[in-house]
Amino acid sequence: MRDFIIFGKGDFADILTYIIEQEMNRNVAAYMVNKKFLDVDSYHGKPVVPYEDIEDFYHPSEYAVSLGYEAHDMYRTREELQKELLEKGFIFDNVISNTANLTNAHIGVGNIIMQNCLLAPFSKIGNGNVMWAGSQIQHHNVVESYNCIAPGVASSGYVKVGSHCFIGTNATIKNHVVVADYTLIGAGAYVSRDTNECDVIVPVRSERLVGKSCFDFGH
Numbered sequence: 615m616r617d618f619i620i621f622g623k624g625d626f627a628d629i630l631t632y633i634i635e636q637e638m639n640r641n642v643a644a645y646m647v648n649k650k651f652l653d654v655d656s657y658h659g660k661p662v663v664p665y666e667d668i669e670d671f672y673h674p675s676e677y678a679v680s681l682g683y684e685a686h687d688m689y690r691t692r693e694e695l696q697k698e699l700l701e702k703g704f705i706f707d708n709v710i711s712n713t714a715n716l717t718n719a720h721i722g723v724g725n726i727i728m729q730n731c732l733l734a735p736f737s738k739i740g741n742g743n744v745m746w747a748g749s750q751i752q753h754h755n756v757v758e759s760y761n762c763i764a765p766g767v768a769s770s771g772y773v774k775v776g777s778h779c780f781i782g783t784n785a786t787i788k789n790h791v792v793v794a795d796y797t798l799i800g801a802g803a804y805v806s807r808d809t810n811e812c813d814v815i816v817p818v819r820s821e822r823l824v825g826k827s828c829f830d831f832g833h
Contacts, residue, residue, distance in 0.1 A: 627682030
């Protein structure tokens with residue numbers, strides 16, 4: 615099987631390296647970064663090479679690529695990078711933890727699916743999504759492309775999520791809800807109705823009870 619080249623170096627690249635080498639039993643051959651960030655020759659004992667000249671170091675047909683760079687622009691940069699690398703001829707294999715449950719799910723390319731994620735039967739996800747540990751996509755869900763699904767997210771049946779959405783930790787989405795493109799859902803939110811493009815959905819903020827002690831409540 616093809617070795618991986620990871621775009622980026624840092625904590626997210628570290629997570630991908632762990633899943634690829636320890637859980638998928640495949641090898642990371644090298645890391646690549648933009649020339650302006652090329653400040654070391656090696657990372658985890660593997661070469662670090664300039665992204666702009668990657669074809670001079672590694673032939674595209676012989677390596678798989680994964681993006682170890684999150685991007686904080688609703689994953690628009692991730693989409694651009696994936697398209698550029700596909701045009702160069704590289705292949706995007708999915709990075710999937712061996713603890714993920716993907717029963718009868720349809721999965722695109724370039725996705726990262728971490729520990730204990732669930733893709734229930736008849737669910738479908740597109741390309742370039744990141745599913746963090748413990749997130750659950752239930753039956754007959756459709757998740758398009760380039761979404762960040764944080765730890766503990768739970769959707770009910772027949773949910774549709776567009777592209778370039780951020781769904782925060784422990785958010786819950788009611789059945790049959792449509793989450794429009796570029797929706798940002800905050801941690802702990804409950805989404806019970808369809809969203810509009812570029813909506814921001816956040817829960818009521820938890821408050822510290824001033825003047826109260828835990829002992830005042832008898833627990």
